[in-house]
Amino acid sequence: DIVMTQSPDSLAVSLGERATINCKSSQSVLYSSKNKNYLAWYQQKPGQPPKLLIYWASTRESGVPDRFSGSGSGTDFTLTISSLQAEDVAIYYCQQHYSTPQTFGQGTKVEIK
Amino acid sequence: EVQLLESGGGLVQPGGSLRLSCAASGFTSSSYAMSWVRQAPGKGLEWVSAISGSGVSTYYAEAVKGRFTISRDNSKNALYLQMNSLRAEDTAVYYCAKIAGASPLYYFDYWGQGTLVTVSS
Numbered sequence: 001d002i003v004m005t006q007s008p009d010s011l012a013v014s015l016g017e018r019a020t021i022n023c024k025s026s027q028s029v030l031y032s033s034k035n036k037n038y039l040a041w042y043q044q045k046p047g048q049p050p051k052l053l054i055y056w057a058s059t060r061e062s063g064v065p066d067r068f069s070g071s072g073s074g075t076d077f078t079l080t081i082s083s084l085q086a087e088d089v090a091i092y093y094c095q096q097h098y099s100t101p102q103t104f105g106q107g108t109k110v111e112i113k
Numbered sequence: 114e115v116q117l118l119e120s121g122g123g124l125v126q127p128g129g130s131l132r133l134s135c136a137a138s139g140f141t142s143s144s145y146a147m148s149w150v151r152q153a154p155g156k157g158l159e160w161v162s163a164i165s166g167s168g169v170s171t172y173y174a175e176a177v178k179g180r181f182t183i184s185r186d187n188s189k190n191a192l193y194l195q196m197n198s199l200r201a202e203d204t205a206v207y208y209c210a211k212i213a214g215a216s217p218l219y220y221f222d223y224w225g226q227g228t229l230v231t232v233s234s
Contacts, residue, residue, distance in 0.1 A: 038218065042221075049208055049226055050158065055222075097217070097219055101174050104157055107157045
């Protein structure tokens with residue numbers, strides 16, 4: 001199974017400041033023939049289901065604010081919130097869908113400092 | 114508008130069975146794979162099972178293999194999860210999730226609100 005490891009487990013950022021979450025996979029999730037990284041990011045607010053933010057490592061889902069961006073390739077990925085807003089308080093998960101079982105990172109809790 | 118509505122959760126004793134359902138709308142069911150993902154109280158997300166758009170291919174996490182069965186009825190736009198031999202560690206909110214392609218090797222683009230399964234005596 002591919003193990004997904006996020007860092008940090010939690011972070012507190014001031015409003016308007018940048019938040020950066022890292023995700024590392026135990027093996028590459030780059031599908032070379034398609035030149036796509038099978039990596040997605042989700043946001044989960046308390047009492048709600050997860051919401052898709054980013055897919056193919058860097059493609060923003062429709063309706064997601066452009067302050068959210070994803071980057072990386074192979075085994076190392078980053079989710080960046082360029083200017084943290086109050087409504088961004090949530091837990092963020094990365095997920096590989098390169099192979100089954102699909103696996104998630106342990107989550108990163110983002111709070112306001 | 115895509116909507117996913119789970120039902121069938123509840124309290125069940127260890128060793129018991131439960132069948133979860135997910136009613137889907139707003140998309141052509143047979144064109145997309147579907148999945149169940151669970152979340153134990155206060156814990157992270159765990160993929161449980163997936164099924165191809167046609168229903169021919171199924172996939173399971175090792176933790177549920179041999180106990181859970183995923184199925185779908187595209188004529189009813191419905192997804193199911195038959196859970197047998199339930200254990201305390203199966204206690205979780207179970208989410209139905211739409212996969213963004215016909216095979217399971219895509220991301221989850223829509224999620225239901227979830228249904229709580231509690232396994233306890």
